Amino acid sequence: xxxxxxxxxxxxxxxxxxxxxxxxxxxxxxxxxxxxxxxxxxxxxxxxxxxxxxxxxxxxxxxxxxxxxxxxxxxxxxxxxxxxxxxxxxxxxxxxxxxxxxxxxxxxxxxxxxxxxxxxxxxxxxxxxxxxxxxxxxxxxxxxxxxxxxxxxxxxxxxxxxxxxxxxxxxxxxxxxxxxxxxxxxxxxxxxxxxxx
Amino acid sequence: xxxxxxxxxxxxxxxxxxxxxxxxxxxxxxxxxxxxxxxxxxxxxxxxxxxxxxxxxxxxxxxxxxxxxxxxxxxxxxxxxxxxxxxxxxxxxxxxxxxxxxxxxxxxxxxxxxxxxxxxxxxxxxxxxxxxxxxxxxxxxxxxxxxxxxxxxxxxxxxxxxxxxxxxxxxxxxxxxxxxxxxxxxxxxxxxxxxxxxxxxxxxxxxxxxxxxxxxxxxxxxxxxxxxxxxxxxxxxxxxxxxxxxxxxxxxxxxxxxxxxxxxxxxxxxxxxxxxxxxxxxxxxxxxxxxxxxxxxxxxxxxxxxxxxxxxxxxxxxxxxxxxxxxxxxxxxxxxxxxxxxxxxxxxxxxxxxxxxxxxxxxxxxxxxxxxxxxxxxxxxxxxxxxxxxxxxxxxxxxxxxxxxxxxxxxxxxxxxxxxxxxxxxxxxxxxxxxxxxxxxxxxxxxxxxxxxxxxxxxxxxxxxxxxxxxxxxxxxxxxxxxxxxxxxxxxxxxxxxxxxxxxxxxxxxxxxxxxxxxxxxxxxxxxxxxxxxxxxxxxxxxxxxxxxxxxxxxxxxxxxxx
Numbered sequence: 179x180x181x182x183x184x185x186x187x188x189x190x191x192x193x194x195x196x197x198x199x200x201x202x203x204x205x206x207x208x209x210x211x212x213x214x215x216x217x218x219x220x221x222x223x224x225x226x227x228x229x230x231x232x233x234x235x236x237x238x239x240x241x242x243x244x245x246x247x248x249x250x251x252x253x254x255x256x257x258x259x260x261x262x263x264x265x266x267x268x269x270x271x272x273x274x275x276x277x278x279x280x281x282x283x284x285x286x287x288x289x290x291x292x293x294x295x296x297x298x299x300x301x302x303x304x305x306x307x308x309x310x311x312x313x314x315x316x317x318x319x320x321x322x323x324x325x326x327x328x329x330x331x332x333x334x335x336x337x338x339x340x341x342x343x344x345x346x347x348x349x350x351x352x353x354x355x356x357x358x359x360x361x362x363x364x365x366x367x368x369x370x371x372x373x374x375x
Numbered sequence: 376x377x378x379x380x381x382x383x384x385x386x387x388x389x390x391x392x393x394x395x396x397x398x399x400x401x402x403x404x405x406x407x408x409x410x411x412x413x414x415x416x417x418x419x420x421x422x423x424x425x426x427x428x429x430x431x432x433x434x435x436x437x438x439x440x441x442x443x444x445x446x447x448x449x450x451x452x453x454x455x456x457x458x459x460x461x462x463x464x465x466x467x468x469x470x471x472x473x474x475x476x477x478x479x480x481x482x483x484x485x486x487x488x489x490x491x492x493x494x495x496x497x498x499x500x501x502x503x504x505x506x507x508x509x510x511x512x513x514x515x516x517x518x519x520x521x522x523x524x525x526x527x528x529x530x531x532x533x534x535x536x537x538x539x540x541x542x543x544x545x546x547x548x549x550x551x552x553x554x555x556x557x558x559x560x561x562x563x564x565x566x567x568x569x570x571x572x573x574x575x576x577x578x579x580x581x582x583x584x585x586x587x588x589x590x591x592x593x594x595x596x597x598x599x600x601x602x603x604x605x606x607x608x609x610x611x612x613x614x615x616x617x618x619x620x621x622x623x624x625x626x627x628x629x630x631x632x633x634x635x636x637x638x639x640x641x642x643x644x645x646x647x648x649x650x651x652x653x654x655x656x657x658x659x660x661x662x663x664x665x666x667x668x669x670x671x672x673x674x675x676x677x678x679x680x681x682x683x684x685x686x687x688x689x690x691x692x693x694x695x696x697x698x699x700x701x702x703x704x705x706x707x708x709x710x711x712x713x714x715x716x717x718x719x720x721x722x723x724x725x726x727x728x729x730x731x732x733x734x735x736x737x738x739x740x741x742x743x744x745x746x747x748x749x750x751x752x753x754x755x756x757x758x759x760x761x762x763x764x765x766x767x768x769x770x771x772x773x774x775x776x777x778x779x780x781x782x783x784x785x786x787x788x789x790x791x792x793x794x795x796x797x798x799x800x801x802x803x804x805x806x807x808x809x810x811x812x813x814x815x816x817x818x819x820x821x822x823x824x825x826x827x828x829x830x831x832x833x834x835x836x837x838x839x840x841x842x843x844x845x846x847x848x849x850x851x852x853x854x855x856x857x858x859x860x861x862x863x864x865x866x867x868x869x870x871x872x873x874x875x876x877x878x879x880x881x882x883x884x885x886x887x888x889x890x891x892x893x894x895x896x897x898x899x900x901x902x903x904x905x906x907x908x909x910x911x912x913x914x915x916x917x918x919x920x921x922x923x924x925x926x927x928x929x930x931x932x933x934x935x936x937x938x
Contacts, residue, residue, distance in 0.1 A: 342429035360731035363562035
């Protein structure tokens with residue numbers, strides 16, 4: 179490489195936008211372009227979940243984080259996040275365990291109400307979820323691991339998928355990307371500046 | 376092999392925290408300087424993604440777990456190797472190293488222009504004579520060839536440029552820096568600080584961390600805007616890195632040539648002149664070999680990479696590695712211990728919260744073995760930590776679901792306060808690295824086998840960290856205090872240092888008091904490899920000061936035609 183080329187390569191490395199131009203609004207605008215690209219990808223086909231499983235995940239997630247004065251898990255497309263995580267992030271055995279959990283929930287639903295989960299009304303679905311949640315509480319009470327429990331995974335994936343989504347971060351958390359200052363002891367405010375997770 | 380006909384005044388191997396300083400000091404003194412960086416160029420405009428929101432990442436910041444397990448099994452153990460920043464850490468398959476069975480060592484590396492100064496945690500503390508005299512006092516390791524007075528002006532020098540925010544305390548064991556205004560403690564930290572001071576008088580004090588993060592505009596760089604994830608880069612150049620501070624200063628002189636993708640495989644020794652004549656480089660992309668010549672060589676590749684390079688530079692005169700007539704090259708590897716301390720819940724302050732993501736925590740300077748000798752261990756440790764209120768993530772271990780559950784998570788959790796010790800590691804020859812000729816990296820360069828383990832002294836200190844952290848939190852009125860000691864293997868603190876130690880005697884050390892190779896006087900090693908003891912402070916600031924000092928010495932010798 180000739181010196182000229184080296185210097186050019188380096189000059190590229192110094193292509194830093196001027197600081198004055200980087201108001202939080204500008205940063206936010208730059209980030210929006212990326213969001214648009216990500217959103218465009220979201221209508222891809224499901225990777226792992228069947229339509230039935232996808233509908234169950236969507237219903238479970240919305241029961242955990244429902245629409246209230248802000249949108250819920252369905253609007254945040256938590257089911258699509260779960261699909262990606264199952265397909266690409268979890269190991270095969272973890273994925274199988276999760277999918278078996280959905281089958282088991284349907285079986286429990288049939289045993290209790292005579293109908294698969296998606297055939298229940300919301301109140302009946304909530305009864306089953308209370309049962310699962312009570313099992314988690316019992317494990318914690320006994321100081322046992324909840325790692326193997328389907329509902330622990332479902333709950334974590336729902337929370338993570340929701341609060342890191344655009345809907346969750348901007349409408350529910352009202353997250354600010356660049357606070358611009360540090361106030362060490364202010365009032366508790368809805369506008370969240372805690373860590374990114 | 377191609378020989379580049381340009382003869383440089385100086386060659387700098389590495390472009391991280393020390394390479395950047397060498398580049399700045401040498402070019403500003405008028406030397407035509409070639410900086411060789413093994414990794415790629417970084418363009419902050421596209422590579423820095425600290426403001427991209429969570430949902431722009433496919434795994435929302437959790438990282439591509441399967442790819443990390445495959446290609447970065449070691450690097451992913453570092454907290455900063457996340458979805459946005461894993462590109463700043465090496466590929467472990469391209470960059471292998473080995474350890475003996477049962478002696479894990481996690482070697483966390485960054486190969487790019489800027490090195491690890493892009494992802495570093497920015498904590499910056501001076502060493503004191505308590506540290507520089509430690510080896511002489513208790514007989515471990517060899518005596519430092521310098522004392523605090525030798526390095527103090529160089530701390531001043533690098534701090535004024537880098538920008539270190541912090542609070543003046545006037546402590547002998549932790550000298551004050553040239554500070555920018557300190558970041559504030561949050562209200563829970565202030566509560567704990569006051570409690571510690573009530574219980575322990577002036578012996579134990581808590582202060583805000585001393586960080587290479589700007590609290591006001593400084594040298595053309597903007598004050599921090601408290602966005603949070605510094606390890607992903609900083610487009611406003613608010614924290615110190617070579618990429619956005621020292622290298623641009625060097626470039627501005629017109630005397631810098633920076634060549635990325637340049638794997639330095641060997642320092643070439645010339646028997647006729649008894650000097651290094653230059654370096655052999657393998658282009659990281661084309662694998663083409665070439666040679667560059669320089670009057671002086673600064674080795675700034677990071678502690679273990681620098682030592683690996685010297686060990687791989689063999690000749691008839693130096694069959695065991697360049698500058699290794701002492702046999703000390705590779706010995707006395709150190710890192711700091713961590714992950715022992717305590718945590719608890721700060722009562723009250725329910726209507727208060729911090730706003731902004733402060734890229735800094737608290738610090739409790741060393742208080743052990745400062746005046747009285749502790750019965751169980753030598754040397755000491757400092758605490759880092761902080762207080763904060765948890766957010767939605769606590770929902771995963773909270774009972775409930777539905778609207779009430781969602782709305783309950785809008786309220787922040789209680790104030791949690793945590794302290795974690797960083798402990799000094801004794802220099803011991805049994806912690807060492809050697810070349811594994813049978814294992815080569817992707818560029819054919821023989822790799823390191825790293826032998827390192829903690830000793831009883833470090834383990835005893837971890838026990839004490841848990842006890843003293845808990846007693847300080849208890850004394851301050853913190854509730855539900857839980858001491859902890861977790862197993863953290865050496866390497867993971869990423870303060871690896873030693874293996875080419877400084878010293879007065881060429882028979883027992885590799886470098887002299889100016890980081891200059893005893894055997895080959897035109898070779899300087901100014902990164903962590905030069906450290907004679909580890910102290911307990913985060914070491915990068917000391918590497919910066921040693922580098923600037925060594926540069927001044929080299930320039931002086933060149934001007935006097937003594938190199």
